[in-house]
Amino acid sequence: MAIAPKTIAMIVGGVVLVGGGFVAAPVLGDLFTQSVAPSTAIIGEPVEFAVNENGETYGSPINDRVPELIVTRAEGGKTGYVRVSELDLARNASRSNPDPNAVYNIDVYESDGTTTVGTFRVTDDTPGPRDGFNN
Structure with missing residues (x-):
């Protein structure tokens, strides 16, 4: 049974996409966490009223x-x-x-x-x- 070149391209593209997601997930997670995490910059800093x-x-x-x-x-x-x-x-x-x-x-x-x-x-x-x- 022969596999059509279009099917092979779709499988390879899916593997690359999913594999790239696993590689990029930690970086994307860190970026997301920094943007939604409460700022700790004021802890230990002088407080001005x-x-x-x-x-x-x-x-x-x-x-x-x-x-x-x-x-x-x-x-x-x-x-x-x-x-x-x-x-x-x-x-x-x-x-x-x-x-x-x-x-x-x-x-x-x-x-x-x-x-x-x-x-x-x-x-x-x-x-x-x-x-x-x-x-």
Whole structure:
């Protein structure tokens, strides 16, 4: 039985295509992984936060670094910033209060650290700005 030249060409082409795929797969996989993997460039790099006109840093905690004002949501839903020192003080007061239902309200500011936009309720189970790093 004779095999037609067209059939032989198709078989050879298929072998080359499949074999080339096996050879190229690791390279293509590396290229794809680099494009979709989360960037690790910020790990170990200095973290720079925005600075308001009063010289206070503000933003979200990152890489175990915490700015002076951290973003939060005030009662009523408005987004703003709480001063970490005020949050720590209220958390300490709440945890040392014998009343488990004690609530301490602290101000929520705009990024300027001066303009009040609402309040934030602190109870004995309110997480601190660094608690996410203690997993």
